[in-house]
Amino acid sequence: MxxxxxxxxxxxxxxxxxxxxxxxxxxxxxxxxxxxxxxxxxxxxxxxxxxxxxxxxxxxxxxxxxxxxxxxxxxxxxxxxxxxxxxxxxxxxxxxxxxxxxxxxxxxxxxxxxxxxxxxxxxxxxxxxxxxxxxxxxxxxxxRIVETPYALDPALPDRPDSPVQLGLPVRGQWLVVQGAFGSFSHQNVWAYDLVQLDATGHQSWPPESRQNDAYHGWGQPVYSPIEGRVLMARGQMADQSGKQTDRRQAVPNQVYIASPNGFNLDLVHLQQDSVSVRTGERVSAGRQVGLVGNSGSSAGPHLHVAAWQGRFPRKTVPQAWTNVRVGLNPGRNDPWARDLSEWEPREGFFVETVQTTGQP
Ligand SMILES: [Zn+2]
Known part of the structure; x- marks a missing residue:
């Protein structure tokens, strides 16, 4: 047909x-x-x-x-x-x-x-x-009915580096609202933005709210998915309000952790006064480091996750998230849901951790 x-x-x-x-x-x-x-x-x-x-x-x-x-x-x-x-x-x-x-x-x-x-x-x-x-x-x-079967996951940009593996830094179901090389703020970087949606597909209720606490992701705990040493932790910056971005407030709260596996992990836009680790401290995998916020150059509460390698020049590297359920619809009854031991994130997919082994 x-x-x-x-x-x-x-x-x-x-x-x-x-x-x-x-x-x-x-x-x-x-x-x-x-x-x-x-x-x-x-x-x-x-x-x-x-x-x-x-x-x-x-x-x-x-x-x-x-x-x-x-x-x-x-x-x-x-x-x-x-x-x-x-x-x-x-x-x-x-x-x-x-x-x-x-x-x-x-x-x-x-x-x-x-x-x-x-x-x-x-x-x-x-x-x-x-x-x-x-x-x-x-x-x-x-x-969409197509003549020949295509892979569900679209192709990624050419990558010289193999991806670093890590678990999700958040619990529950999240949408990769912007993926690597995304057209909004991820041009040429391997970084991923996570937001939480309700069943109607909205990040906040009412939609497009200016109130941070109307956002489903706001205040959700952020965990370090890796063990390592905190290279930098900052938590005093004020949050933006809802979808309004004040570019003068461009410095985000963030936690930057050095993994013994040769990369550094950056967890960005954390809520003001939520950062619970200090620069120089050692953290174990699964340790809570802060809450999802809206600080820095951010158009709504979300978590930006990036892995970096090298000192100068330092560059972002691709990630693969381990033990995840990946789907195309919010909620529980997604016919597209797949349980994967490893997945390189793509924009537009929902993701959550499925096997917990003491880690988030
Ligand atoms: Zn981002």
Whole structure:
């Protein structure tokens, strides 16, 4: 069978209208006052590429493409795409439609040699009466049908060094929100940013909050995944507030640990006054060193993990995380979850430790 569409299915609609905390009684959306939106990461690498919009007065769903600054294109009707809204929302996004509206080089990536076998979709509903979002569907990694099977993990940049092995420095499930050579702040560095999401795919509730304590990852303990000596520990710097970054406050709290295996590990953006180790101290693997924070050049609470080698010039080296469950969806029932004894992190995947042997 020739694949001709991306299928996507949202299990509940309109769904939770009482999500979050609000004083007023929520009004459920009606068929003449809602819009339904899918933020779609079709191609990977730069976050969401497009939005599919279906509003109650429209006959056809439309697609808008977004550039890297999230500037929208004109709405383009998806003529062959079909949507069914009953107890579930089911959408069949035709490749033909996408091929017509995407720039040529992007359309080629959908089905070409290096196509990813999955697409990430975030859904939400807008109630026009109340002028607010009323429903957030789960983050869904939808199947993309491709002619030949491709590896789930995309290829990594060329690496002269073999990766250093270490466990995760945090407990619970985290998203690699930016991977090595990421387009935001990891250009040309082997570093990984971890955030925690809820089942709706948001880092904070309410979304994009300016309050650090609204973030699910904020204040989670950070452990040293290795034994070693603390080369540097700093903890007095103030945190940024939520998504607001004050670049003048660019010095982060961090713990920098020398491993006997020939690399140094940097755990960065820790919460002010949370750092619980001192420069020069020896730490054992599993020792708590601080809490996830938002200090330094940081756009929201997260943990930046980087391993370094050499003194001058010193350079980042790739990492492999050991004993991890790796998946594409938040929560427990991810059909894509894999238990791996070793995994080189990729952006967009969820990860957690699965075998604990006294270490986090
Ligand atoms: Zn980072």
């Amino acid at each position: 020739t694949p001709d569409a991306i299928w996507w299915r949202q299990p509940s609609f309109p769904g939770r209208t009482t999500f979050g905390c609000c004083c007023a009684r929520p009004v459920p959306p009606t068929t003449d006052s809602w819009g339904f939106y899918l933020e779609v990461d079709l191609l990977g690498g730069n976050g969401d590429d497009c939005r599919i919009e279906f509003e109650s007065l429209q006959k056809l769903p439309v697609l808008r493409l977004y550039d890297s600054d999230w500037r929208p294109s004109k709405p383009i009707p998806l003529r062959r795409t079909r949507m069914a809204i009953r107890q579930v929302v089911e959408m069949r996004i035709a490749y033909e439609d996408l091929a017509t509206v995407l720039p040529k080089e992007k359309a080629a990536l959908l089905r070409g040699e290096n196509a990813r076998p999955w697409v990430r979709i975030r859904a939400w509903t807008w109630n026009a009466q109340r002028e607010r979002r009323v429903d957030f569907g789960p983050t869904v990694a939808s199947f």
